[in-house]
Amino acid sequence: MTPGQTSLPASPRLLWRHLWLWTLLTLLGIWLALAGVAYYTGLHEADEITDGQLVAFAELLLRTDTPLDTHPPAALRSSGRHPQATGYSPELRVVVWEDERLVWDTHGMAGLLPANLAPGHRTLALDPARPGHPWRSFVSDTAPTAPIQRRVAVLVSMGWRQSLGRDIAEHVVRPALVLLPLVALLLGWAIRRGIAPLERLSHQIAALDLDGGQQLPAQQPFEELAHTAHAINALAQRLQSQLERERRFTADVAHELRTPLTAMLLQSRVARETHQEADRAAALASVEHDALRAGRILGQLLDLARAQKLEGQSTEPVDLCALARQVVAAHAPMAYELGQELALEAPPGPVVVQGHATMLELALRNLVDNALRHTPGGTLVEVHVGHAADGGGYLSVRDNGARDGARPSASPGLGVGLTLVQRIADVHGAVLEQVQGTPAEPHRVTLAWPPD
Numbered sequence: 001m002t003p004g005q006t007s008l009p010a011s012p013r014l015l016w017r018h019l020w021l022w023t024l025l026t027l028l029g030i031w032l033a034l035a036g037v038a039y040y041t042g043l044h045e046a047d048e049i050t051d052g053q054l055v056a057f058a059e060l061l062l063r064t065d066t067p068l069d070t071h072p073p074a075a076l077r078s079s080g081r082h083p084q085a086t087g088y089s090p091e092l093r094v095v096v097w098e099d100e101r102l103v104w105d106t107h108g109m110a111g112l113l114p115a116n117l118a119p120g121h122r123t124l125a126l127d128p129a130r131p132g133h134p135w136r137s138f139v140s141d142t143a144p145t146a147p148i149q150r151r152v153a154v155l156v157s158m159g160w161r162q163s164l165g166r167d168i169a170e171h172v173v174r175p176a177l178v179l180l181p182l183v184a185l186l187l188g189w190a191i192r193r194g195i196a197p198l199e200r201l202s203h204q205i206a207a208l209d210l211d212g213g214q215q216l217p218a219q220q221p222f223e224e225l226a227h228t229a230h231a232i233n234a235l236a237q238r239l240q241s242q243l244e245r246e247r248r249f250t251a252d253v254a255h256e257l258r259t260p261l262t263a264m265l266l267q268s269r270v271a272r273e274t275h276q277e278a279d280r281a282a283a284l285a286s287v288e289h290d291a292l293r294a295g296r297i298l299g300q301l302l303d304l305a306r307a308q309k310l311e312g313q314s315t316e317p318v319d320l321c322a323l324a325r326q327v328v329a330a331h332a333p334m335a336y337e338l339g340q341e342l343a344l345e346a347p348p349g350p351v352v353v354q355g356h357a358t359m360l361e362l363a364l365r366n367l368v369d370n371a372l373r374h375t376p377g378g379t380l381v382e383v384h385v386g387h388a389a390d391g392g393g394y395l396s397v398r399d400n401g402a403r404d405g406a407r408p409s410a411s412p413g414l415g416v417g418l419t420l421v422q423r424i425a426d427v428h429g430a431v432l433e434q435v436q437g438t439p440a441e442p443h444r445v446t447l448a449w450p451p452d
Helices: 015-062 158-194 196-206 223-273 277-309 320-337 357-373 415-428
Strands: 093-098 101-105 120-124 135-141 150-157 316-319 341-345 352-355 380-387 393-399 431-435 443-448
Touching: 015 093, 015 135, 015 150, 015 158, 135 158, 150 158, 158 196, 196 223, 223 277, 223 415, 277 357, 316 320, 316 357, 320 341, 320 357, 320 380, 320 393, 352 357, 352 415, 357 380, 357 393, 357 415, 357 443, 415 431, 415 443
Parallel strands: 341 380
Antiparallel strands: 093 101, 093 150, 120 135, 135 150, 316 352, 380 393, 393 443, 431 443
């Protein structure tokens, strides 16, 4: 990649494929668990079947009342399998004693059996040279009152038992293995259909027109999507409100800057064209005044930018009394120069709110500066700090002078300074209240905090 080029972002994965993969992995895990359980169950069932066959064959021989021939049937002596034998037909070894005399030994197993062979089921390792090939045996005797005292031992290789267990497990697991591809395809189709409402919602979100006040439909096919749509609509409302505030702010800035810039243009022409020294001096003084006014507006814009940078930072306890004393002391020279009085009324104790000290200082500084600059000489400007009746704190700037060029409260614009104060109030969860002055009541701008 050459310098100056940026790497393209990797294409995002598809959600339905992600869900499908995890579903298949879960399905494979279930199948492996099924295989393990089936093999265990197959071995257990093979044990039950084998022990049952040994008992059944031994009982058949014990119930024979006549003496047995010393030569067992050829079918029992044969080491081969019957042509119609299946995997469930074990090759049995039979040893029979009558009156403690060996009469049957179909496969020469009598010499390998222990001398003290007790009745019941046993697992025996008869050949020391082949310890890995045990035998399952069942030994039973006739009743003591029987005319012929007979003992029967029936044996089967444990290898057949394991083969039978595997065969049972395969018959259980094989159909599930065959169905896995079909189930995978059906799951992929079902997941695609299942997330279709989510895809439709994403298309609706992409088509939202915030400038036109458009929102998502409140009615959604599923409750989870309805919650998502509600959250997105709330976000859209906040963004639309912010866009509206930005439009009003742009209009306010344009209005505030247009007046001094237009006046500067006119007065500069007067200063250039007039031949009277007094008119030229007056025009230049007016240009200087309007330039200072435009500079103050630009300074307020910089303050607004600083306030916006602090919005995401954590808050801290701020003492409004200490803050007010600091701002009043900083504006005392300005009030003296303009021939006005600046006073502070605050309780002896602190009034603490959660917020950003820098932002609150900017707000109060703009309110005090606005009150001093837009009222005539001799005006009393008071800064009040205290606790409201409901327990919340408040910060208020009041003056009893006729305001120069003040907008009525119904005006949509707040001016750059009050727009900054409104932004700061919104960040701190405070309410900005403005009461236009009357002969009986002073003009008042208040920041009020709700109780904790």
